[in-house]
Amino acid sequence: MSERAYSAIPFADVRITGPFWRERLETVLKHTIPSQHEKLKEVGILDSLKLSKPVPPLTIPRNSHNFTMQVFWDSDVGKWIEAAAYALAHRRDADIEAKIDAIVDDLARAQSPDGYLNCWYNGREPEKRWTNLRDNHELYNAGHLLEGAVAYFRATGRRKLLDMMERYVDHIAATFGRGPGQKRGYCGHQEIELALVKLYRLTGDRRRLDLASYFIDERGSQPHYFTGEALARGDDPANYWAGTYEYNQSHIPVREQTRVVGHAVRAMYMASAMADLASELGDDGLKRACEALWRDVTTAQMYVTAGLGPKETNEGFTEPYDLPNETAYAETCASVALIFWAHRMLHLDLDGRYADVMELALFNGALSGLARDGAHYFYSNPLESRGQHKRWAWHLCPCCTMNVSRLVASVAGYAISARKDGVAFHFYGGFETTAILAGVKVALRESSDYPWSGEVRIDIGPEAPAAFDLKLRIPGWAKSATATVNGEPIKLAATNGYATVHRVWRKGDVVALDLNMPAERLYAHPNVRMDVGRTALRRGPLIYCVEEADNPGGPVQTLALPRSAQLNATWMTDLFGGSTILKASAKRLVPGEQGGALYSTEPPTARDAPLVALPYHLWANRTPGSMQVWVAELEG
């Protein structure tokens, strides 16, 4: 399985030069990271790190399950540090670093002598630590703080937080495991597992991998840990508010799971860790489990935007093909986590199927979570609206805000992978890096106006001639693709979504790739009952939507697109800094002969009307109004 040997080139080693991501990165650096710090302060999350007596009253009241979302505030801090650290890797910022250091100092004061570090428990109920792993996110918090610590160390070399977290991880490793006197627990919200793999990759300390492996494999074993834990608390396990251990994917051991169930973010974080472990341990059993889950989610449980989890009550999955549009939950975090997972799968097998989904989630379901101003968000990403959906400046549960900022700040890390004899481009958009290929240092400069254009140029600059594979992803959406090397057409055959160009590369070599990127219609499997008779529009990696701001004259749901209508892609220089929209001659349905009756034996009349479609990730940045991804289609 030589393909496994591809590794992502870290984002810190990749410069973004293309306009699409450069502009978004700048927005995150200038607006998102600073404004998120302000919000963390404003809502009391930063103050919650300063353990004080008397303990202040709850900011977020306990709900009917006796649960307050305040228990996972540590994770928001960890995620903000991580996002900020990724930003610092692009451009150091003394002010942001001082803010992080201040947080680290607070955390240091909050840490127990034995290494335990949780501001909720240490501040409010220290005697209750590790008594409710099912609900209270202790290990999840630890995971996010650990990811923040790793990122901050990588960005700045400062290791205070990292050292604190190493001590905490030591404490966790002593507490949990299969040894005598240890708790055989794991977290109700998976997350620490993938953080531990990151720590292992930083330090090489194998114990971190073992701990992650323990958490993954212990999950769902019998007797069920959460049942015993509930009994020990004096709670009836049957009163579990989520109703089922499927909610946190602990209903059966992870290797036996073949259907994605429950809370979508939990499921995706778990699958990401499983893929990490499959890779690090060469564990084909875990890999097969990942593949089964992948098949399930991508063939039956994913929105066309790569949104995941239709249902609000469990923030997660329901059943195959159940993908309602207007009420779609499709949490931003879930699409971000799908990117994490897809990226890891791609490094198990360099297969365009994974890259296709990664790209789909990146440009659509995840990116739609961040407003163009960098300071407003969507938590849910519905595929239809009657105008009731408005972006918010913050959220009671702010998980998505920092998930989308840490994603955008590190987006360059998803573009390119390499191994000793090859380099692979997963998507395009202006990325530059340097890699050692066939023992030679090679400058690689990809330039394009992707995702708006499929014309890609790659300048290859080895310090000396070198023979290596250049692997170019030919996206699943590309109707055709052609390429030249130094102006000479080459034969381009894609295997598993990647076309390999092997030759002795010399300084000045230029590869031009032309991905045919027509606007086209998508149809859902007819079992997706909501989308029967409807079509979605796609151009390149972008899913489009019709929004009322571009289609005045009534709810966009009264627009219908004839199957024969041509879709014209048009570049709009002034629209959100430049965007390609789609135009078509469509129909507006208006009441038929019986006038405004609610029900009539006359079908509606279809009047000529223009239809304008906007990339989905750009919706809800103007006047609120109706929006729809799946447009009614007329056969004519």
Next chain:
Amino acid sequence: MSERAYSAIPFADVRITGPFWRERLETVLKHTIPSQHEKLKEVGILDSLKLSKPVPPLTIPRNSHNFTMQVFWDSDVGKWIEAAAYALAHRRDADIEAKIDAIVDDLARAQSPDGYLNCWYNGREPEKRWTNLRDNHELYNAGHLLEGAVAYFRATGRRKLLDMMERYVDHIAATFGRGPGQKRGYCGHQEIELALVKLYRLTGDRRRLDLASYFIDERGSQPHYFTGEALARGDDPANYWAGTYEYNQSHIPVREQTRVVGHAVRAMYMASAMADLASELGDDGLKRACEALWRDVTTAQMYVTAGLGPKETNEGFTEPYDLPNETAYAETCASVALIFWAHRMLHLDLDGRYADVMELALFNGALSGLARDGAHYFYSNPLESRGQHKRWAWHLCPCCTMNVSRLVASVAGYAISARKDGVAFHFYGGFETTAILAGVKVALRESSDYPWSGEVRIDIGPEAPAAFDLKLRIPGWAKSATATVNGEPIKLAATNGYATVHRVWRKGDVVALDLNMPAERLYAHPNVRMDVGRTALRRGPLIYCVEEADNPGGPVQTLALPRSAQLNATWMTDLFGGSTILKASAKRLVPGEQGGALYSTEPPTARDAPLVALPYHLWANRTPGSMQVWVAELEG
């Protein structure tokens, strides 16, 4: 406005001879009424009337609003008495009467010396009576007990409960009003208003009408009663769990209301009482308010089944054209209450618009609430299912069970109205009665196989020749209608939905009416975004649905009906005791060339497949499976 003078012929004076309602009435008599009594006993509702110390623990725990549905158990008892009394009017039953008398005895022991009667308050918190009209249904309970008392007296002549309720109403009238020392309150759940009108119509006691009138007109006045009441309890009125006084239609005075809002059953009971008062008081202002609300609900907020209220959280209305199918709340009670209202509007103006909606609700949205076995129910009546909807034998909030039984037990009361010089048939199906018309006693016998057939025969038997109007409703759905008198064709011109045949009638006269009842397609206003590209099937008063039990081979949502396909009505003798189904040559959508992909650039393939549609009210009486009212339509 002479048409106002039409009055309904009470159900007790109308015999049902037609098979459709006769069979359903028998089911209610034999199965529904007795099994409901058993359930009331089983779940503790009957025991709750026997006030005991110590007070037993709550059967239904308080929710997060500190509210338990147990507070309105008295209403369930009242409604069961009412339904049982209607059954007794058809056939006396000593056992049922003994059961009612036992309940009345319990209620008598529970009644306070001052006339107050509420088993929740008297049993648990007597000091708190009249402190939370907004939430705790005290007057609502009184209303249902009063309706039960009136019905039981009418059926049996026994007046113990009626006398008790008269005392209670005296107490209420002394407590509430605009006089000194009186509370200016009204109920959070309208109901007592229409009960008081029934009491007035029984006793002629004008004070009952005045009290109803006070409750209606006080509603929504400022300062707002519920605000003052909350402050008096020490509650913050801003913390009202429903979020808005629109929930109970007290946001503005009722005469200013032009849009139906909030909880659907509350809205319909209120509108029914408004129509009653408009009629009794000749109050054109109230009539105009009713007409505005009617326009709103019927042109923008009603399902094609006459279901009302799309949303679960408020059990009610949202905004115009917001009519989701699978998640439709469409509570059985709301359609039953719509029948009450439509029936009252019809006696303000003999206009087929009202009769059309009354009939639609009766044969569809309301009747679907009762299973064919008479002992299972739907609370919600969605228009689409993936098979998750199953009828239940009881419900935590059993309001719908007795609402549908009291409706069916009294259905004959909705069929015919009369005034001194005319008789009007609103719908057909085998109803016989006797009326004094033009001073002459006239036997009227309508016979038909309605709703399966539009062929109606009316035998008219005056004791002496008499000149009067025979008004025949020509339903809005009838494509055409013809009639003969004694075999001779007559000219049939309908005004406001009723064709008038005026002549000197003689014994033996026979009118034959033939309503053309083809199966046909309905289309929703294109603003109903869920139904764009879809069609519903109707034949006569019946809305049809496609159910998986009749359409094996996948979810019914993958069926599509070509616009050109002929709809063939077929009588099925063995289907639920005889039913007309619709058959068509349709298409089954299966994945296109790209196989089972979730999304594809190939449209699904449409394979020939039969489509069978069943009357909506019959759905979910067999193996659970998918169901759909709005079928995808192909233009071809």
